Each structure stands twice: as C-alpha cells, then as structure tokens.
Amino acid sequence: MKKYPLRRRTFVLATAVTISLLAGCATENPTARTPNTAGETVNLVYAYDGLFTAPFGQIASDLQSRTGMSVELQLAGNSYEDSLARLQNDLTAGNPPDITMVGLNQVRMLVDAGAAVPVGKFIDSDDEFDLGQYSQNMLDLTTFDGELYGMPNAVSTLVMYYNADLFTKAGLDPDSPPQTWEDVEKAARAIVDSGAATYGHWSDFESVWSFENFLRSNGGSMMDATEKDITFNDTAGVEVLEYWRRMVESGLMPAFGTDDGREAFFRGDVAMTVDSSAQVANYERTAGFDLRTAMLPIPADGQRQAPGAGNALVITATDPERQQLAWEALKAFVSPAGSTTTTKATGYLPVNAYAAQSNEYLAEFLSSDPTRDAVRKQGASLVRWFSWPGERGPAIAKELQNAIYRAVSGEQRPQDALNQAARAASELLP
Structure with a gap:
C-alpha cells in the first residue's frame, strides 16, 4: 500500500x-481473501x-x-x-x-x-x-x-453561478465573468444601476465552509500551523466580512440565508451567486435562464484554495x-x-x-x-476541509456562524464579531 x-x-x-x-x-488482521x-x-x-x-x-x-x-x-x-x-x-x-x-x-x-x-x-x-x-x-x-x-x-467546491441573460441586459459580457472580489463588486454595481436585477450578487455566508473558502483564498487560515492559536479573526478573515458587509450596505447583495438566497437567484432577483458545486444539478433543473458557472472569485492578490x-x-x-x-x-x-x-x-x-x-x-x-x-x-x-481539534467542533462552527451573521447584517463590526467568536472557540478547544 x-x-x-x-x-x-x-x-x-x-x-x-x-x-x-x-x-x-x-482490527489489524481482517481476512485477506475476497468473500x-x-x-x-x-x-x-x-x-x-x-x-x-x-x-x-x-x-x-x-x-x-x-x-x-x-x-x-x-x-x-x-x-x-x-x-x-x-x-x-x-x-x-x-x-x-x-x-x-x-x-x-x-x-x-x-x-x-x-x-x-x-x-x-x-x-x-x-x-x-x-x-x-x-x-x-x-x-x-x-x-x-x-x-x-x-x-x-x-x-464539492465553492463556485460562482451567474445569470447570463441578466449580464447581457446590464451591458456586461457573459463570456467574461468576474474573477476577483473587485470584479464582482463592479459587475454587481452595473447590474443594479442598470435595473437588470434587484441585487448583483449573493454569497452563502450562512455556511462556515463558505467563509473558509474566502478566508483561505485571501491567505488566511482557521488556526495556525501548530493548531494552538485561532487565526480566523486575523486580517484575512476580517477582510472577508468587510467585503460581504460592504456589498450588503451598498445594496448590491441581500443578507439572505441559504434557502432565500437560492430562491432569489432562481427568480432572477440576483444575478450572481456563490454556492456549493454540489448544487449544480439542482441549479440546472431549477434555473429558467441561461445558467453559467465560473470559478470562485478571489482577491486580486489572492491564491485560490478550495477546501473540499x-x-x-x-x-x-x-x-x-x-x-x-x-x-x-x-x-x-x-x-x-x-x-x-x-x-x-x-x-x-x-x-x-x-x-x-x-x-x-x-x-x-x-x-x-x-x-x-x-x-x-x-x-x-x-x-x-479544516476540522477542529476536540469534541466541540459543531459548537465552534455555530459561534463563528453567528459572528458572521452579526457582521454581515451590520449588528457588529467584523473585527469585533470575529474576536468574540475566537474567544468563544478558545474556551471550547481542548
């Protein structure tokens, strides 16, 4: 082997x-023969x-x-x-x-x-x-x-789905989808300003896995290499939440949960969405428009990492x-x-x-x-895909999920929300 x-x-x-x-x-000695x-x-x-x-x-x-x-x-x-x-x-x-x-x-x-x-x-x-x-x-x-x-x-990996019909309506080239966070923001602004759709973009921020994708492509990590210190509240993580909050605050992205976000995309209210590739068949069955996909947009100076x-x-x-x-x-x-x-x-x-x-x-x-x-x-x-040491991984993920929501919805500053989640996670680690 x-x-x-x-x-x-x-x-x-x-x-x-x-x-x-x-x-x-x-067991170290299972039967070697094929039964x-x-x-x-x-x-x-x-x-x-x-x-x-x-x-x-x-x-x-x-x-x-x-x-x-x-x-x-x-x-x-x-x-x-x-x-x-x-x-x-x-x-x-x-x-x-x-x-x-x-x-x-x-x-x-x-x-x-x-x-x-x-x-x-x-x-x-x-x-x-x-x-x-x-x-x-x-x-x-x-x-x-x-x-x-x-x-x-x-x-599965995190990919971008987009409505090519809405891109054309907004004067954008559907054959050249956004590749960076900045590209997404610009395209979303063009879509909203043209009236092609109510929102330009939606990210499934309810998912901690989604946050990890953005975080790692921005050069960040959930913990340090020794897995002794939490690092999701470092600059890279704060920048992810600041990006999402900025999109919401400027009217380019709705603060929707997973189900509502998908439904808004299928209705044509959202032009671009970042979601799991596991949903490709569902998107194909449900979308009544020219559906296309692109790789996950990353920061201009980022390096794509796709937690599986x-x-x-x-x-x-x-x-x-x-x-x-x-x-x-x-x-x-x-x-x-x-x-x-x-x-x-x-x-x-x-x-x-x-x-x-x-x-x-x-x-x-x-x-x-x-x-x-x-x-x-x-x-x-x-x-x-990062897994937390100890038995409290689901509880840590819940703390982080709540922090992400507070930041994206504007209830708390991104840095403060992530610091609070990091303190709670530290108490839950072995």
Whole structure:
C-alpha cells in the first residue's frame, strides 16, 4: 500500500475519546481473501435524502445484480452531524454500521478515535481495485499519517453561478465573468444601476465552509500551523466580512440565508451567486435562464484554495469479516460506475479520475455540460476541509456562524464579531 507523507498530528480529539471507548474497530488482521458475497447484506448509514438516496439506490441495485450482495441504505438525517450521531448511538449499542458516511471534516475524529478502519489492508489484497484511478489530492482528503481511511465519495467546491441573460441586459459580457472580489463588486454595481436585477450578487455566508473558502483564498487560515492559536479573526478573515458587509450596505447583495438566497437567484432577483458545486444539478433543473458557472472569485492578490467539502465512506464495522464485506460494498460506490452515478445525479466532483476521463463513463457527459467546467477546473485547487481539534467542533462552527451573521447584517463590526467568536472557540478547544 502506498504511503502518503503527512505532518504527524500530535493532538488527540476529545470527541474521539468518547467514540474510542466504544469503538475498538480498527482490527489489524481482517481476512485477506475476497468473500463470497452472494446473499450477504451490508448496511450503510448516510445523510442528505435529496442528494444521495436516488444514486445510492441505483448503485446498490447494480451491485446486487452483479454479486448477489445487498446494501441496506439507512438514512440518518440531513446533515453529517446526523450520521455521526447515529454512529455514536450504534457504537453504544454494540452494533455499529458496516459503512458510515461522514463529512470530510469529520474523518480525522474517527481516525484518532480508532473508529475508522484503514482500507489499505483491503486494497493490498484486492487485485480488482486500482488506486491509480484516484487523484492524489482526492486521496489526501481521507489520508492521515500515511494511511488511507475510507474513500472520498462526494466532493464539492465553492463556485460562482451567474445569470447570463441578466449580464447581457446590464451591458456586461457573459463570456467574461468576474474573477476577483473587485470584479464582482463592479459587475454587481452595473447590474443594479442598470435595473437588470434587484441585487448583483449573493454569497452563502450562512455556511462556515463558505467563509473558509474566502478566508483561505485571501491567505488566511482557521488556526495556525501548530493548531494552538485561532487565526480566523486575523486580517484575512476580517477582510472577508468587510467585503460581504460592504456589498450588503451598498445594496448590491441581500443578507439572505441559504434557502432565500437560492430562491432569489432562481427568480432572477440576483444575478450572481456563490454556492456549493454540489448544487449544480439542482441549479440546472431549477434555473429558467441561461445558467453559467465560473470559478470562485478571489482577491486580486489572492491564491485560490478550495477546501473540499462533501463526504467520505468509512468502514466502521468491528468484526473482521464484516469489515471485508463492507469493503466489497464500499468500492462499488467509488468505482467508475458508482462515481458516474453520483456525479450525474448531483454536482459533486467525480472522485474517480478514470471515470471523469473515460467516454464510457463521464467524459462525454462532462464535456457536454459547460456548467460543470468550473467545478472540474477548481478540483485542481482542492485542499483539506479544516476540522477542529476536540469534541466541540459543531459548537465552534455555530459561534463563528453567528459572528458572521452579526457582521454581515451590520449588528457588529467584523473585527469585533470575529474576536468574540475566537474567544468563544478558545474556551471550547481542548
């Protein structure tokens, strides 16, 4: 198994301790042989009904037709926190899922807890599985201390969607979308002043992941390299919130939440929106205008970094035989056929690079769908989605989310809002 050199992590997650008391699942000697899977059933806990139920159902059906193995799909809820909570409850009951979908920013917690099974041992003895089908930056998302834990299943980046019809109406060139924050601001002003739309732009500032994208492309970070000090309240973070607040204050951007922002864009009230690439298929189905995409605009002197959001499929079974069966099922979901099914049904990046390049799978589909061009191009800028040390990551994210809202809505100065969130986060860190 190829090792992937990574910085050695010296901390232990508190949440991981909670799980590790129950887990004990990283068995070092699973069966090396490929089992007879006919008649076997593997359970897979997942989240997001609207995104994954249909493609997962198709992949499971295809797997059963080929091998006789059934995959029991168990919906935990509509967030990765829901599937993580389900895993914790099932570990407590002594009956963990064979495979669990978790957010890419949650894999590290399971690794430190010993609740995620390294998959290298299965890959080494599997002549049918080709690790070379996956790009290095994709594998890096679930690689820790040189070991691959689970597989990325669906990976998204933040992209800009825009209404080309409104660009034309405002006298802008729809073939030359904004590339920088300054470009966005100028285009938004032209759109509003021309009366083409009520607002020029909307960013999904409710999402802390969205903030991280802007922050990192502005040269900032959530914490320092040692992960001892919080840094999201440094100049780079303040500039992100000042930019969003300036857009709102000048009437170029509404202070809408996620659902309202998307609806305003679909109505034609907003000309440009920055949102997850996972929504590409939804945008294509819903937009009744010339929909186009562009890579995430960055500061004029910035360098694009795209934290890869989305999820991984992690083997969480504790029994060695169940782990081997889980691997046989898991690889179907990230195979060329599985990756094709998920990509076509959503807007996620194809995790299987071979599928993306093969006419048998996705190459023709992707080349015929220009709205996915920006998604593919931005895949080259993938970096790991930041995950907070300790068990209080969701609480920290909530503090930061509230601070972002206070700043963008004008309730608090950006620097003060981020300082307040940083103080609260410091108290929540181990």
